[in-house]
Amino acid sequence: MGPRARLPRRGGAPQGYALRLMRVLVTGGHGFIGSHLVPLLLEQGAEVRCLYRREGTPPALAGLDVEIVRGDLRARASLADAVRGVDEVHHLAGLTSSLSRRAMFETNAVGTRRLLEAAADAGLTGRFVLCSSMAAVGPGGAGGVLEEASPRRPITAYGASKARAEDHARERAGEVPITILRPPGVYGPRDYAFVSLFQAAAKGISVLAGRQDKRYSLIHAEDLARAFVAAARSANTLGGCYFTAHPEVVTLLDMVAAAEEAVGRRTRHISLPESAMRLVGGLGDLVAQWTGRSSVLGAERMQELVAGDWVCSVTPFLEATSWRATTGLVDGFRSTAAWYRAEGALR
Numbered sequence: 001m002g003p004r005a006r007l008p009r010r011g012g013a014p015q016g017y018a019l020r021l022m023r024v025l026v027t028g029g030h031g032f033i034g035s036h037l038v039p040l041l042l043e044q045g046a047e048v049r050c051l052y053r054r055e056g057t058p059p060a061l062a063g064l065d066v067e068i069v070r071g072d073l074r075a076r077a078s079l080a081d082a083v084r085g086v087d088e089v090h091h092l093a094g095l096t097s098s099l100s101r102r103a104m105f106e107t108n109a110v111g112t113r114r115l116l117e118a119a120a121d122a123g124l125t126g127r128f129v130l131c132s133s134m135a136a137v138g139p140g141g142a143g144g145v146l147e148e149a150s151p152r153r154p155i156t157a158y159g160a161s162k163a164r165a166e167d168h169a170r171e172r173a174g175e176v177p178i179t180i181l182r183p184p185g186v187y188g189p190r191d192y193a194f195v196s197l198f199q200a201a202a203k204g205i206s207v208l209a210g211r212q213d214k215r216y217s218l219i220h221a222e223d224l225a226r227a228f229v230a231a232a233r234s235a236n237t238l239g240g241c242y243f244t245a246h247p248e249v250v251t252l253l254d255m256v257a258a259a260e261e262a263v264g265r266r267t268r269h270i271s272l273p274e275s276a277m278r279l280v281g282g283l284g285d286l287v288a289q290w291t292g293r294s295s296v297l298g299a300e301r302m303q304e305l306v307a308g309d310w311v312c313s314v315t316p317f318l319e320a321t322s323w324r325a326t327t328g329l330v331d332g333f334r335s336t337a338a339w340y341r342a343e344g345a346l347r
Helices: 034-043 076-083 101-122 157-171 195-202 221-233 252-263 274-291 299-306 315-320 329-342
Strands: 023-027 047-052 066-070 088-091 128-131 178-182 185-187 205-209 215-220 241-243 249-251 268-272
Touching (some): 047 076, 066 076, 088 101, 195 205, 249 252
Parallel strands (some): 023 088, 178 241
């Protein structure tokens, strides 16, 4: 791989992290969460290998001292080279939206099974950390808090595919050292999931979709990257499944206020009733079928927005590791807005 490039240190290693040379595979390293995890691993001295299904180097990894291995979660034979000789695997790759339920399961569930099989065949002894999602469990009731043992009732194809991926991981737990993380909504620089909230605020408008007092757990991408490292390096997390979130519980109104503060503008609030949201979802699906491109405004997305609270308990993960989420909503939205502004997304 050549001489090791060193990135500037940002506060040193997480507490309890033993600095040593490791070979780490990151799938989805060129994606949103991976773009925060890969630099962190490099910063702490690891040799990082990233799975990529196209030729060349993805733009998100350009300039980083990483090894790119071609492979596809849909092709079992292509994964052997990716896992060969690595000490640890962080499996982040997956689909968050798709035109078909079948495609979602093929990548997120069956793809996870194939990677686990390849890791077992390669004799992986370090941790295999699976990025699942709170969507695998589904929302809790009003005022409720999801625990690790809460019944899984996913309400979207994405959530169901992640639940099945968890099942595959548990089935292989005797052959591969497994830890599962279930992040809630993830935000931060280098992602556009929240951009419409900031764009509307920059124009002086905030759309309040559904219940304004609906409660959410969130996590900043940098905090989540550190959670993956903590999960992989703690003996206490072996075989566990954990929610990872900032302990701060926020409402839609809290997010609107934080977006207003981040863009420096007060907004006019416009309420969107649930009936209108369902209509938007139906229209979004029609447009997706017509254009052949999945939409973030589809019926399943609207179903998530009108469902119950999305709040989880992070106590078990805090007790198992030395990790703590340190970026609250206000500071996190400021950094996110600054990145959107630099990218020209708030013009």
